[in-house]
Amino acid sequence: xxxxxxxxxxxxxxxxxxxxxxxxxxxxxxxxxxxxxxxxxxxxxxxxxxxxxxxxxxxxxxxxxxxxxxxxxxxxxxxxxxxxxxxxxxxxxxxxxxxxxxxxxxxxxxxxxxxxxxxxxxxxxxxxxxxxxxxxxxxxxxxxxxxxxxxxxxxxxxxxxxxxxxxxxxxxxxxxxxxxxxxxxxxxxxxxxxxxxxxxxxxxxxxxxxxxxxxxxxxxxxxxxxxxxxxxxxxxxxxxxxxxxxxxxxxxxxxxxxxxxxxxxxxxxxxxxxxxxxxxxxxxxxxxxxxxxxxxxxxxxxxxxxxxxxxxxxxxxxxxxxxxxxxxxxxxxxxxxxxxxxxxxxxxxxxxxxxxxxxxxxxxx
Amino acid sequence: xxxxxxxxxxxxxxxxxxxxxxxxxxxxxxxxxxxxxxxxxxxxxxxxxxxxxxxxxxxxxxxxxxxxxxxxxxxxxxxxxxxxxxxxxxxxxxxxxxxxxxxxxxxxxxxxxxxxxxxxxxxxxxxxxxxxxxxxxxxxxxxxxxxxxxxxxxxxxxxxxxxxxxxxxxxxxxxxxxxxxxxxxxxxxxxxxxxxxxxxxxxxxxxxxxxxxxxxxxxxxxxxxxxxxxxxxxxxxxxxxxxxxxxxxxxxxxxxxxxxxxxxxxxxxxxxxxxxxxxxxxxxxxxxxxxxxxxxxxxxxxxxxxxxxxxxxxxxxxxxxxxxxxxxxxxxxxxxxxxx
Ligand SMILES: Nc1ncnc2c1ncn2[C@@H]1O[C@H](COP(=O)(O)OP(=O)(O)OP(=O)(O)O)[C@@H](O)[C@H]1O
Ligand SMILES: Nc1ncnc2c1ncn2[C@@H]1O[C@H](COP(=O)(O)OP(=O)(O)O)[C@@H](O)[C@H]1O
Ligand code: SF4
Ligand code: SF4
Ligand SMILES: [Mg+2]
Ligand SMILES: [Mg+2]
Numbered sequence: 001x002x003x004x005x006x007x008x009x010x011x012x013x014x015x016x017x018x019x020x021x022x023x024x025x026x027x028x029x030x031x032x033x034x035x036x037x038x039x040x041x042x043x044x045x046x047x048x049x050x051x052x053x054x055x056x057x058x059x060x061x062x063x064x065x066x067x068x069x070x071x072x073x074x075x076x077x078x079x080x081x082x083x084x085x086x087x088x089x090x091x092x093x094x095x096x097x098x099x100x101x102x103x104x105x106x107x108x109x110x111x112x113x114x115x116x117x118x119x120x121x122x123x124x125x126x127x128x129x130x131x132x133x134x135x136x137x138x139x140x141x142x143x144x145x146x147x148x149x150x151x152x153x154x155x156x157x158x159x160x161x162x163x164x165x166x167x168x169x170x171x172x173x174x175x176x177x178x179x180x181x182x183x184x185x186x187x188x189x190x191x192x193x194x195x196x197x198x199x200x201x202x203x204x205x206x207x208x209x210x211x212x213x214x215x216x217x218x219x220x221x222x223x224x225x226x227x228x229x230x231x232x233x234x235x236x237x238x239x240x241x242x243x244x245x246x247x248x249x250x251x252x253x254x255x256x257x258x259x260x261x262x263x264x265x266x267x268x269x270x271x272x273x274x275x276x277x278x279x280x281x282x283x284x285x286x287x288x289x290x291x292x293x294x295x296x297x298x299x300x301x302x303x304x305x306x307x308x309x310x311x312x313x314x315x316x317x318x319x320x321x322x323x324x325x326x327x328x329x330x331x332x333x334x335x336x337x338x339x340x341x342x343x344x345x346x347x348x349x350x351x352x353x354x355x356x357x358x359x360x361x362x363x364x365x
Numbered sequence: 366x367x368x369x370x371x372x373x374x375x376x377x378x379x380x381x382x383x384x385x386x387x388x389x390x391x392x393x394x395x396x397x398x399x400x401x402x403x404x405x406x407x408x409x410x411x412x413x414x415x416x417x418x419x420x421x422x423x424x425x426x427x428x429x430x431x432x433x434x435x436x437x438x439x440x441x442x443x444x445x446x447x448x449x450x451x452x453x454x455x456x457x458x459x460x461x462x463x464x465x466x467x468x469x470x471x472x473x474x475x476x477x478x479x480x481x482x483x484x485x486x487x488x489x490x491x492x493x494x495x496x497x498x499x500x501x502x503x504x505x506x507x508x509x510x511x512x513x514x515x516x517x518x519x520x521x522x523x524x525x526x527x528x529x530x531x532x533x534x535x536x537x538x539x540x541x542x543x544x545x546x547x548x549x550x551x552x553x554x555x556x557x558x559x560x561x562x563x564x565x566x567x568x569x570x571x572x573x574x575x576x577x578x579x580x581x582x583x584x585x586x587x588x589x590x591x592x593x594x595x596x597x598x599x600x601x602x603x604x605x606x607x608x609x610x611x612x613x614x615x616x617x618x619x620x621x622x623x624x625x626x627x628x629x630x631x632x633x634x635x636x637x638x639x640x641x642x643x644x645x646x647x648x649x650x651x652x653x654x655x656x657x658x659x660x661x662x663x664x665x666x667x668x669x670x671x672x673x674x675x676x677x678x679x680x681x682x683x684x685x686x687x688x689x690x691x692x693x694x695x696x697x698x699x700x701x702x703x704x705x
Binding site: 063064170171172173200201202203204205206208209212227229230231233234235253257267268269271272273274275276277278279285287288289290291292 | 417516530562587614636639642652
């Protein structure tokens with residue numbers, strides 16, 4: 001694994017990173033009264049850094065409101081970040097102007113959660129899937145219709161249905177139409193925000209399989225945002241776990257699911273219902289107390305400390321940095337789980353934290 | 366071990382051949398629920414599982430007498446502790462609903478009154494149905510909120526629904542439903558809108574409730590994972606009918622209906638090795654044929670044979686009920702491992 005801990009990367013990107021995000025922030029102002037006086041800010045995304053390599057799938061998981069969708073919208077430049085940098089193919093696209101961003105819009109496409117509301121009901125499938133050609137002024141060799149029909153075929157829709165309207169399709173088929181639309185301009189990267197969660201269980205698998213096939217065929221790079229940990233495990237090569245606007249753990253799929261180090265990841269995994277009553281018994285369940293705190297006023301230092309069963313004084317006073325504790329495995333925690341996976345220096349640091357928590361130098365206040 | 370068939374202990378609710386037909390002007394009737402029968406005993410949790418539109422919610426609304434009277438035809442029998450609910454006058458039914466029957470809906474925002482504080486919504490039930498004084502009701506309401514895991518209950522009682530998070534609203538709703546100590550609770554997708562960690566808390570709460578107070582629980586969900594951890598008996602619905610019914614362990618260990626097997630094989634699972642391609646069910650739940658012309662699942666069924674149409678199979682079998690002429694064999698794995 002050649003994962004680079006990006007400390008002070010200063011825009012020098014590893015060649016394999018198609019997308020690189022550094023210290024990304026998005027704060028939404030919260031206003032009150034007629035004068036719209038700002039009384040605070042929702043720190044939806046609060047310093048997020050990650051790389052996505054050419055051809056891989058990065059999964060972004062976390063509970064509702066942790067900032068997954070906002071991260072996706074920032075990366076696709078549908079939203080202006082408050083701070084931080086976004087590099088695509090080595091170019092800084094963070095504040096690229098609307099005119100310059102046009103070609104970029106072809107390269108990075110977004111798939112939305114709701115296949116019902118994201119398609120215009122008054123347009124035919126042909127018009128919807130063909131729209132990107134027209135908007136971008138792209139000339140196709142054999143005409144737009146032929147090109148669109150090829151894409152429909154690619155996503156498993158009947159090309160003959162070119163003139164039908166969205167309501168004539170089922171949810172899974174509508175999501176295929178949404179995917180077809182993103183494929184029109186041969187993007188390099190697709191950001192998919194909850195691509196299956198609005199679909200019926202029996203058809204989610206159709207869309208998951210389609211995304212996998214398209215990646216293999218077209219060499220696409222994906223960032224997939226989802227709250228479903230089973231779907232994320234199935235589809236991702238690497239996984240980032242978010243909590244209250246921050247990444248708390250980032251690792252390759254196997255390490256993350258086999259030996260999760262952040263307590264929050266452990267709790268999340270143990271809460272997933274397993275459809276097998278025989279196997280549930282021998283699973284250790286971690287019960288988290290309470291809800292996710294408001295991002296308007298996140299807890300200081302480690303944001304998870306209000307719900308964490310391992311929390312010590314240091315967790316409330318010192319923010320744990322997102323550090324590479326094992327090769328390719330980044331964790332933001334003073335007292336990680338599965339610490340036997342950690343490198344010697346990281347394990348020593350954890351041991352020191354434990355020692356200091358057990359025998360505090362000064363009396364605990 | 367739990368008794369194999371808790372119904373033998375004497376059931377509290379018996380649903381007998383229940384059908385619900387929506388009549389719509391200018392369009393064909395919709396038979397949303399079609400001959401559904403099941404029973405629930407005190408302390409038992411019965412699961413109704415299926416995809417959206419299969420008739421789960423309409424079944425629960427019919428049991429509770431909450432369907433509109435116009436344009437809806439309800440047939441069959443629903444008997445609660447010997448009383449026929451379908452023929453009960455509306456005022457008697459309303460009384461029963463406040464006291465013995467309760468329902469929790471999927472979306473807590475639509476079932477809580479947005480302009481009334483949480484506390485009032487809970488105490489109202491207590492003063493109206495249990496005849497408590499206002500002071501007693503407030504005390505009991507705070508206790509209920511504490512029981513469902515809402516911290517700082519006396520402050521929360523004064524707050525409005527929008528001031529609570531989704532998980533807390535759902536818990537407040539459960540608190541309101543529990544206020545009258547119902548003997549039957551219907552929970553319709555109670556955790557679908559919630560995060561997994563909150564879902565785990567709510568399911569735990571429902572389980573405790575059933576264990577401690579012997580409440581009969583009907584849990585409606587599309588998530589087989591939720592069912593696996595909570596239900597004693599599971600009924601799988603498709604196109605308005607029950608297609609398979611079995612004790613929980615048996616259903617998961619040996620699903621026999623191709624739809625049940627298909628559902629299990631189509632979801633990625635944390636308890637299985639990952640190198641498995643998902644096996645989707647072809648088509649969509651909209652591709653059904655009317656039961657009058659054969660098995661509604663036939664257009665999507667990998668096991669389809671000639672006998673599946675034009676006469677629909679009956680639900681056969683007592684302990685493990687099955688509506689299928691060519692079920693999965695035990696050597697036909699529901700989850701086929703296909704290497705990547
Ligand atoms: N336009 C906005 N104005 C103010 N706050 C916002 C805005 N968009 C998002 N937020 C807030 O930012 C936080 C993160 O939102 P985001 O939509 O990214 O969450 P998410 O992780 O995608 O959640 P979900 O799983 O529910 O989709 C939330 O607290 C949300 O309420
Ligand atoms: N008021 C109504 N009028 C007409 N059809 C209805 C009405 N309510 C529900 N239906 C139909 O009844 C079927 C079952 O719905 P429902 O019980 O809500 O499904 P679910 O299993 O998702 O809870 C669906 O086909 C739905 O469209
Ligand atoms: S830093 Fe402390 S509070 Fe935060 S996750 Fe680690 S142990 Fe828990
Ligand atoms: S009856 Fe036939 S079509 Fe229906 S589920 Fe059984 S095998 Fe499939
Ligand atoms: Mg989102
Ligand atoms: Mg429903």
